[in-house]
């Protein structure tokens with residue numbers, strides 16, 4: 230695909246992910262006093278015509294540059310963006326390559342105007358439909374459309390057939406399938422307009438009705454191209470998706486309303502998920518986190534393989550901190566930035582093994598040393614105690630982890646946290662340092678007096694139980710809400726936050742099966758800490774361009790790294806982790822593989838020798854390896870049961886009622902074995918946490 234597709238310039242091979250920005254013009258109703266475009270957004274284009282990227286900088290933060298492949302200015306309208314960016318993708322769809330166009334940005338940044346437009350000023354989707362219908366006619370193909378919304382609760386609903394149950398998303402024979410999503414054949418632009426605009430206005434009415442605040446949601450339009458050729462499965466050639474993401478909005482703006490806050494967090498989380506998927510695809514990562522949100526799961530087929538992705542970051546013309554954040558997220562998918570990140574990551578991984586202890590003072594010192602290089606946003610309270618957790622306790626926590634290779638996954642995700650603008654190095658003396666090898670695009674000029682006393686605003690205090698003492702004590706995170714002082718939140722902090730959020734979730738998944746639940750508390754409180762940190766950050770318009778430390782307090786990026794390192798340390802101190810090399814190949818049948826193979830060895834080997842053969846170094850580790858094996862067997866049995874039991878039997882399981890049992894049977898009609906891993910339980914509406922809870926209960930029942 231890369232060799233056959235070309236960028237709009239037609240000279241260079243196409244990228245998997247292309248990221249462009251679009252500056253929205255000033256609206257008539259916007260006050261003249263607002264800072265205008267060029268006073269807060271600078272687009273830095275290299276000299277010459279054939280440049281492949283531009284950088285954006287905001288306000289006086291001229292040293293903070295975010296890479297984009299291109300930036301469309303305010304006078305450059307949808308037609309131009311369509312002809313340069315989208316038209317080639319439409320042609321590619323007819324050659325069998327899926328495409329996805331994603332509009333992201335803060336609220337009111339022009340996403341809907343870009344994708345949907347209006348009858349007078351058509352958006353990218355409508356312009357594309359004109360091309361689709363004409364190419365379909367020429368090539369003897371047909372097209373159909375589907376239109377859906379993913380709401381603030383991560384439910385997907387059909388907008389062309391409203392009022393029906395949420396869309397069921399599942400995978401069958403390697404393809405993502407939708408149950409409950411209608412497809413309407415379309416032959417002309419007029420026909421499309423009828424369906425599309427009617428659905429859009431119906432959606433707006435429903436959204437506004439009965440809610441004081443407009444609920445945010447993502448909207449996705451799918452254009453399917455079908456072949457008349459019966460040899461192609463289902464006749465589907467390929468498809469193009471247009472996604473109008475909900476506007477990114479800092480959760481703190483809604484902090485007074487807890488329901489709203491939860492909704493905002495959920496929406497933001499799915500934005501992070503999509504950006505993380507796009508980043509993973511742009512950097513050819515082996516694991517692409519499609520399952521992290523409903524939207525990414527729905528888009529999975531469009532995004533993967535030879536699918537091409539266009540991200541348009543819409544920019545508000547007046548000051549908007551959320552815009553900076555969205556730009557920083559989107560720009561991660563630009564290859565040029567990624568290369569620099571990779572360099573940083575290598576350093577992190579080569580140093581990560583040196584982590585043994587964590588000394589707060591040294592970190593603070595390091596961060597302070599770096600304060601002249603990086604921005605401060607929110608400070609972490611200085612009193613933090615982290616002491617060693619008992620190995621046995623942590624080992625026990627792993628007993629009921631997911632059967633998949635979750636440890637490696639968590640480790641990788643943790644490294645994502647560190648894969649941020651500054652390179653975090655762990656020195657021989659166990660202190661952490663921040664190298665000068667930070668990414669140009671995220672570098673800030675820090676002025677000495679522009680940030681208020683940040684240390685008063687957020688206090689994080691994580692304490693993990695020490696030594697071999699009992700498990701009853703302590704895991705605590707104290708967080709104090711941020712004061713209403715102006716603390717700027719910059720892109721990299723948000724970025725850390727999103728990665729960290731993911732990492733914490735994964736570590737949570739990987740570590741939290743402690744019988745006493747202490748570790749669960751630690752992780753959960755860590756999540757709360759993060760939520761509070763996110764909540765507690767405050768945007769300061771006046772201060773946006775000169776984020777600095779007044780008191781030398783720690784920036785939020787360091788704070789988040791701090792927390793992530795604690796989790797990493799916690800994780801790396803488990804015996805399982807210590808013997809990871811030996812155990813890494815363990816899959817669901819690993820215990821059998823590790824056992825001595827012949828009766829002769831069995832008979833002649835002493836207990837100690839057997840332990841050597843099995844690699845674990847202590848009875849505890851031997852016990853744990855067996856525990857993992859038992860857990861894996863249990864998971865396999867559980868999945869087998871889900872794939873074969875009848876409805877009444879299914880309902881005997883924890884968490885499965887009439888509705889879910891019916892769903893499961895429906896899924897089995899579509900695919901004989903819909904449940905291949907515990908992750909697949911998400912398809913029946915269970916969260917990772919619920920799945921773990923269910924497994925715990927099932928195991929608990931065995932001992933009753």
Ligand SMILES: Nc1ncnc2c1ncn2[C@@H]1O[C@H](COP(=O)(O)OP(=O)(O)OP(=O)(O)O)[C@@H](O)[C@H]1O
Nearest residue numbers: 253254256335336337338339340341342343475476
């Ligand atoms: N390029 C443009 N030219 C003229 N008006 C525009 C342009 N882009 C956006 N607008 C106008 O700006 C306003 C906000 O745009 P729009 O609704 O598209 O933003 P949005 O990012 O989708 O907002 P939300 O996140 O709230 O859904 C609308 O009134 C729209 O008509």
